[in-house]
Amino acid sequence: DSGVTQTPKHLITATGQRVTLRCSPRSGDLSVYWYQQSLDQGLQFLIQYYNGEERAKGNILERFSAQQFPDLHSELNLSSLELGDSALYFCASAPGTATTNEKLFFGSGTQLSVL
Amino acid sequence: GNSVTQMEGPVTLSEEAFLTINCTYTATGYPSLFWYVQYPGEGLQLLLKATKADDKGSNKGFEATYRKETTSFHLEKGSVQVSDSAVYFCALSDEVSDSWGKLQFGAGTQVVVTP
Numbered sequence: 001d002s003g004v005t006q007t008p009k010h011l012i013t014a015t016g017q018r019v020t021l022r023c024s025p026r027s028g029d030l031s032v033y034w035y036q037q038s039l040d041q042g043l044q045f046l047i048q049y050y051n052g053e054e055r056a057k058g059n060i061l062e063r064f065s066a067q068q069f070p071d072l073h074s075e076l077n078l079s080s081l082e083l084g085d086s087a088l089y090f091c092a093s094a095p096g097t098a099t100t101n102e103k104l105f106f107g108s109g110t111q112l113s114v115l
Numbered sequence: 116g117n118s119v120t121q122m123e124g125p126v127t128l129s130e131e132a133f134l135t136i137n138c139t140y141t142a143t144g145y146p147s148l149f150w151y152v153q154y155p156g157e158g159l160q161l162l163l164k165a166t167k168a169d170d171k172g173s174n175k176g177f178e179a180t181y182r183k184e185t186t187s188f189h190l191e192k193g194s195v196q197v198s199d200s201a202v203y204f205c206a207l208s209d210e211v212s213d214s215w216g217k218l219q220f221g222a223g224t225q226v227v228v229t230p
Contacts, residue, residue, distance in 0.1 A: 002158055002160070004158070031216060033216050033217075042220060042221075042222050042223065043204065043218075043220035043223070044220075045217045045218060045219075048214050048216060048217065055214055056214035056216075056217050058217060090158055090159070092158075092159075092216070094216055103161040103164070104159075104161065104216055104218070106151075106158030106159040106160070107158050108156065108157050108158045109158055
């Protein structure tokens with residue numbers, strides 16, 4: 001158990017809908033990362049938050065947004081969903097800042113299926 | 116841009132066989148290199164890492180050496196067990212990136228070890 005909790009584990013929805021994925025990092029970790037794992041794109045970095053602020057952005061679509069709350073949990077919001085958004089979404093956490101080379105602790109993911 | 120290329124799977128081995136998974140990379144500067152492992156139904160776990168040329172990362176019998184001259188970070192294990200069956204990901208973190216946790220992953224290699 002990595003200590004990172006993601007909910008829900010599975011999500012089935014329809015095209016055009018909006019969903020929210022939730023992530024609780026390990027106790028004490030300030031950084032939260034979101035990754036998308038899909039069959040065609042593989043594992044891709046989406047976005048990072050550190051202590052409530054956006055720190056780095058990757059290949060995140062404009063229809064997607066994220067935030068990190070004062071209690072350090074994070075939410076990834078996906079809107080106007082398309083079939084191609086079907087993927088496994090991972091959250092990972094780490095203790096430190098972007099300048100600290102530490103390992104990431106991954107949650108077990110949320111499997112999103114858009115029908 | 117950065118990229119990681121690893122050998123395609125699945126790789127099927129008998130227990131106690133020798134495992135090698137090839138990984139090569141393209142990056143600006145001097146990236147840090149990682150191997151992550153994903154067991155069925157779980158998130159990724161850091162297996163080992165190397166942060167500079169000629170460093171050898173090792174863990175649980177697995178080893179990989181950072182070879183700058185060949186831009187490679189091949190994973191090896193001398194005697195695999197059934198419990199090593201998983202998907203293995205090679206990844207890099209670019210030193211010039213805005214976030215070390217912004218990892219570039221390879222496509223993953225599935226390893227199946229049979230008794």
